[in-house]
Amino acid sequence: MTLVLLSGLYSDSPPRRTHAIPVPHGHVLHVEESGDPAGLCALVLHGGPGSGSSPLLRRFFDPARFRVISVDQRGAGRSRPRGATAHNCTSDLLEDLRIVREQLGLPRWLVAGGSWGATLALAYAGFEPQAVVALLLRSVFLPRxxxxxxxxxxxxxxxxxxxxxxxxxxxxxxxxxxxxxxxxxxxxxxxxxxxxxxxxxxxxxxxxxxxxxxxxxxxxxxxxxxxxxxxxxxxxxxxxxxxxxxxxWLDAPPLLDRLGTLPQVPTLLLHSRDDRVCRPEGAQAVHERIAHSQLRWVDGAGHDPAHPAMASAMVMALDSYALHGRFARAC
Structure with a gap:
């Protein structure tokens, strides 16, 4: 088993493979694969919108157990053209994820996202429910x-x-x-x-x-x-x-009203009650609309994904899923 560093995160290593995947309207997505090619497949969705992927986001995953797919969304990170807003809305991103999944030959994957990435994960689970085996949502944002x-x-x-x-x-x-x-x-x-x-x-x-x-x-x-x-x-x-x-583009109908039809898969929300960017009321509202979800408060972390408490909670949740196929309930 890969050792976890004292920071609570797995050590970083360069991506095993990178892809430039063309999608409609002239956009080209930068996609990275990390970890074990035969491991559990996980899609990582970055925040923003527009932030781009970060090595930090793949360090929550044990590289000996997971095949991690990191996608820079349209206009973000190393996708091209960077900063472009033409032909760039949520429905485009959802279709892009379907294209990436099919191009890489992946029937299903765990979907993990933080902040806007958690929002996009929820929208994606409604868009391609058959492709989602679990949802890990850190510091979820409600675009109200x-x-x-x-x-x-x-x-x-x-x-x-x-x-x-x-x-x-x-x-x-x-x-x-x-x-x-x-x-x-x-x-x-x-x-x-x-x-x-x-x-x-x-x-x-x-x-x-x-x-x-x-x-x-x-x-x-x-x-x-x-x-x-x-x-x-x-x-x-x-x-x-x-x-x-x-x-x-998630207000007609509002995102909360779409959550009742999400797939019945392991779903965990991690949120800090002192998050001043994505307020905790949003996480509570999402949890109440997804009957099978768990909500765990990771207090003191603010909106910082690298905070030791949040990093530890993410690593523990993913380790639990890798071992048991579910997010173990808090003691």
Whole structure:
């Protein structure tokens, strides 16, 4: 058995295989395979939308037991064109996952996702229920108007000083609609008078997001993105604002109303009660709509997937599934 490091995560190793998979409308998905080719197949869905996959996400999985498929969604990570919002909505992503599954010859897989990735996992389980053997949902996000407004407008009073710094990138008469301002600005070319506008917006968004995320992701070190990283953040937030402006196309009907028809497979939600990015009320609401689901609170982790408590909970859940075909109930 592969040893787990003291951090609670499995050691990282380079992907075993990479794929460039063409999908409709000129998009090309970057897909990585890690772990044992004969292991239990698991699809990993990154957050954002627009964030791209990270080596961290595959380190929850024992590489001696799992074949891990990491997909950079349209416009994200190393998929091309990066930052593109044309022909990029949730229904496109669902169809893309079907294409990836069929191209790789995979009849079924465990689906794991965090934040937006957990949301997409729920939508995918409704789209291809026959292909899903289990769902592991970390810090699930509900794309409801009140959730989105709470993030961008600080309606809960979570950090007025930090929010004021965030909002200062917008003209005073547009600060009541930060998402709309950011979405419009990131879609338009910067003016010649302010060529670095996109980078300034991305830096402000990044700082605000990390302030809310807490845990190990909190920007306490003072280390900030370099120019190359900022350019990647611009593309990420362009895609993310595009999705959030449309409530991720999951509001007609609302995502919660779609959950009663999900497959009866092992389903575990992991969430922290101090998550200020994806509020715990959302996880509770999802749990109540999926009768066969489990909900475990991982307190103190905020919205940080690398927090030791959350990392440990993810590893334990996946180890349990690999051994028993289910997520063992908490003691």
């Amino acid at each position: 108007a009140e959730e989105i407004e709470a993030f961008f407008q600080d309606t809960a009073g979570r950090g007025p000083t930090a929010w004021t710094r965030f909002a200062a990138v917008a003209p005073a008469d547009q600060r009541h609609d930060m998402l709309g301002f950011l979405a419009r600005s990131l879609q338009q070319a910067p003016s010649s008078d302010d060529p670095d506008q996109h980078r300034r917006l991305a830096l402000a968004w990044w700082r605000w997001e990390l302030t809310l995320a807490g845990g190990a992701a909190a920007p306490a070190t003072g280390i900030e993105p370099d120019r190359e990283t900022l350019d990647a953040l611009v593309d990420r937030y362009r895609v993310q604002s595009h999705y959030l402006l449309h409530r991720c």
